[in-house]
Amino acid sequence: MHGGATAEPALARRLSWRALTRATEPYLYTLPALLLIATVMMMPLVIGLSYAFRDITLLDPLSGGFVGLDHFRELYADASFWNALRNTVTWTATSVALQFALGLMLAQLLNRAFPGRALIQILVFLPWAVPSFLSGLNWAWLFNPVVGPLPYWFQAAGLTHGTDNLLSDPQHALWGPIIANVWWGIPFFAITLLAALQSIPRDIYEAAVMDGAGPWTRFRRITLPFLAPTMAITILLRTVWIANFADLIVVMTKGGPADSTQILASYIFTQAFQRLDFGYASAVAAVLVLLLLAYAGALLLLRRLLTARF
């Protein structure tokens, strides 16, 4: 009896201590990540949204006041903004379409065993490892008639009359960053699609061959339906990501010549970095976020409608 009387509170204490650790344990593991994300990403995000309604110019001690919707009115009348918006659509749609089409082709080519596949896979995926600033510089050099071969090749192929730098031609300059982006982004699509292709059971194809289905039918009736979910999610994420991706343009053209390659993301960066106008930059950023949210929402809605139908 004696021992039991002293042991019981100790046991109860131990039990409640254990219950406490058990209840808090999951949070202890996730807390560092959460704190960091809250302070370094979510808080600046909220502050950044508030900047859109304030007059914030760095190095100007008088700035900081609330200006309501002034930035958005200014933006509505800003021809550079509308131009950047158009360029964003061209840049994103062309880059994603080409990256996806070529990535899918490459994934198909790699999705069967042949001698040398391991080596070829390393070589074609290599651009993915190249830092984006370097791939921008590298392509800028290739387009430069002083050191790069491309202007001469374009001329020889009859695409251009002279050997001028593509990047200084306002009509076509946006193709420079797009090509660099496609080069750099094909591996990403190829890797994700190849992984999805490899998860399709082999015997389905064998059965289809026995039933006399040709390569095109097999692709349309087996491969595409199996890949559809992966395709949808990667295209969605990639579109958002590329719309926000300013590095290549900042490095290759700085948005020029004459704003012809300026996209919204690079416009935001120029406003913040060169004009130090954080308020206006944040207003443009807020619009970009809204547009991307609308895009993602529309896509998800469309998907729901389509899946409800069939």
Added chain:
Amino acid sequence: MRSAARARGLYWLCHYAALALFVAFALFPLFWLLKVSITPNDLLYSEGVRLWPSHATIAHYVSVIQHTQFPLYFRNSVIVSATTALLSTLIAAAAGYGFSRFRFRGKLWILGVMLVTQMFPLVMIVAPIFRLLAPLGLTNSLSGLVLVYTAFNVPFASFLMQSFFDGIPKELEEAAMIDGATRFQALRWIILPLTLPGLAATAGFVFTGAWSELLFALMLNSSSQVSTFPVGLLSFVSKFSVDFGQMMAAGVLALIPVCAFFLLIQRHLVQGLTAGAVKG
């Protein structure tokens, strides 16, 4: 029978030809980078678009290493990227383990917030981050960059680590805990050793991401003493844009660490990325 064999031969011919085009497209820019970096200056202009110079030199590399600030930039980048990789991997391993092993109140919200951080444009927080870090003395400092990069990389790294932990059976640490180990001991001595490849891959991804980051490094650090490699290379390009040999030699040097990592993980790329393919 003959015609079937011929058709198959033709198919493989096209297959290899298409792959050859992809390989050429992937490698040509890098080949050209290397080629210009070893071309002597006088030959650069006289030989134009020749595929290989009539003689090669390492002079550009020597002068980049001896007469420019690139060794300093390289050092800064190594410090920032390695520290970021280490911190992010530790924090992400803890979070990934938490997500993989527990069901708890608010988990869905936390995952949602982390997903949102992957979606919004990072340019949006350039300005506020600058304003927040400046009074703390974290602009023009390598620690500021480490802090920002770690936060940027933790969400993706946590998803990646979670998928690695998901692949390890729960029964392993449950058995250890029945034998009297605490959960943390079980994690430390049984689970972590099994996830070493996952930890290495995560660290590598974060390292590459930090090594490549340009916009925040440009915005936050204006002093060349704390410039990272991308910023240094870009300012070099805008200042000395005639010295192509040196610029490209510096470019090749910037490729070395990321290519080394790529060769290490390329075997696991296709399987590994399926798990958490959210980010480039």
